[in-house]
Amino acid sequence: MRVDAQCNTVGAACPGCGTWSARVHSSYLRFPADAPSAGRRVVLQLRVRRFRCRNSMCVRRTFVEQISGLTRRYGQRTERLRSALAAVGLALAGRAGARLASLLGVSVSRSTVLRRYPPRPRCTVRRPGRRGGAQPSTEFEPALPSCRYSTR
Structure with a gap:
């Protein structure tokens, strides 16, 4: 099944400075992979526009419109x-997740399934702060399985 789509908004906001721009630089096709529908492979052909940023002080000269809920940068x-x-990755991980994904009609490797884990918060570890107070750590690390430590 092939779906051709394009955004029909007048312009877009620059992700660098937030300035609204309606000046189109160019357009091109993107083909993001999508989940199957009714057991059939979906080929999404998405025409996106590249805009020129109107702010001369912005580090970005051009930027591409992103369709919220559908695509993200890169x-x-x-x-x-x-x-x-x-x-699937959270439930089964690795090889089993890749096998289930192929049954669902999505061809991915076990490494890809593992990379799709959502980042999980690390344990709240008190670290020394300024003036002797302790501050909780809020770092994210996707590979940390649990917050249990052994003292053996």
């Missing part, structure tokens, strides 16, 4: 497929 998959792979 993304090869739609948000729907990303969330489905994250759920």
Whole structure:
């Protein structure tokens, strides 16, 4: 099944400075992978526009419109497929997750399934702060499985 789509907004906001621009620089096609529908492979052909930033002080001269809920910068998959792979990866991980994904009609490797894990918060470890007070750590690390430590 092939779906041709394009955004029909007048312009877009620059991600660098937030300035609204309606000046189109160019357009091109993106083909993000999408989850199958009714057991059939979906080929999404998305025409996106590249805009010129009107702010002369902005470090970005051009930027591409992003369709919220569908794409993200440098993304090869739609948000729907990303969330489905994250759920499969969280439930089964590795090889088993890749086998289930292939049964669902999505061809991915076990490494890709593992990379789709949503980042999980690390343990709240008290670290020394300024003036002797302790501050909780709020770093994220996706590979940390649990917050249990052994003292053996």
